[in-house]
Amino acid sequence: MKDGIQKRTEMKKGRLLAFEGIDGSGKSTQLMLLAERLKREGVPVYTTMEPTASPIGAMIRQVLTGRIKMDPKVIAALFVADRLDHLLNDVDGIRMKVEAGTTVLTDRYYFSSYAYQSVDMPMDWVIQANEESRKILRPTATVFIDVPPKMAIERIVKGRASRELFEEQSRLEAVRERYLEAFERTKDTETILWVDGTRPVDVVAEAVWEKLQAFF
Ligand code: ADP
Ligand code: TYD
Numbered sequence: 001m002k003d004g005i006q007k008r009t010e011m012k013k014g015r016l017l018a019f020e021g022i023d024g025s026g027k028s029t030q031l032m033l034l035a036e037r038l039k040r041e042g043v044p045v046y047t048t049m050e051p052t053a054s055p056i057g058a059m060i061r062q063v064l065t066g067r068i069k070m071d072p073k074v075i076a077a078l079f080v081a082d083r084l085d086h087l088l089n090d091v092d093g094i095r096m097k098v099e100a101g102t103t104v105l106t107d108r109y110y111f112s113s114y115a116y117q118s119v120d121m122p123m124d125w126v127i128q129a130n131e132e133s134r135k136i137l138r139p140t141a142t143v144f145i146d147v148p149p150k151m152a153i154e155r156i157v158k159g160r161a162s163r164e165l166f167e168e169q170s171r172l173e174a175v176r177e178r179y180l181e182a183f184e185r186t187k188d189t190e191t192i193l194w195v196d197g198t199r200p201v202d203v204v205a206e207a208v209w210e211k212l213q214a215f216f
Contacts, residue, residue: 019106075117111144123182148198
């Protein structure tokens, strides 16, 4: 007879869990809490984020801080390139990690592109541009931490000295609407777990944990 932890570990192979939400929704906080909990359960976990720390991700960060300016189409293409590198690079590409049995938690994935880049261009274009990433690795589940944009901005202002390109309330209103539209459009092929992020951190964490039980 195998004990519980061994059994659990054997069951958990090749998962990608993506965290999504508008800036300030609390998704990074929830991702870290889930990672700690899974580790305690004996699950091999790797945490990561987009934009990544790669040279492409570094260029994106310069756009987000206003250090360099680019056409929205070029920004969208950079996110696509950064994502493919995130999946495929030989050093820490997440496809190979998932294939090796690690549970990868990513702070943002292609739904971020669907939601943010579709404010400036048609969502079809953005979905099409991300087709290759979707084919390479579709998340087991995408956790959407939902908060009203006003609350998200209040959290950002409280926690940080400066704001980035997309961190205006009206922009975040548009992004939230587009997240919901993207979820509706892809509901036949994607697994979206909606979580009310307005509650205290530990309550949200428990809700995330409960929703994910079906996948472990
Ligand atoms: P995101 O990754 O979505 O931008 P963060 O996890 O970085 O969000 O959280 C943004 C800010 O809000 C941080 O200062 C964080 O401590 C705070 N925060 C996160 N979750 C909550 C919550 N449930 N209630 C109140 N504040 C929160
Ligand atoms: P991030 O550092 O995760 O910001 P936050 O912690 O505030 O959520 O992401 C930086 C910004 O990049 C964020 O405003 C969302 C944006 N973004 C896109 O516009 N498209 C994308 O494909 C990704 C991954 C991020």
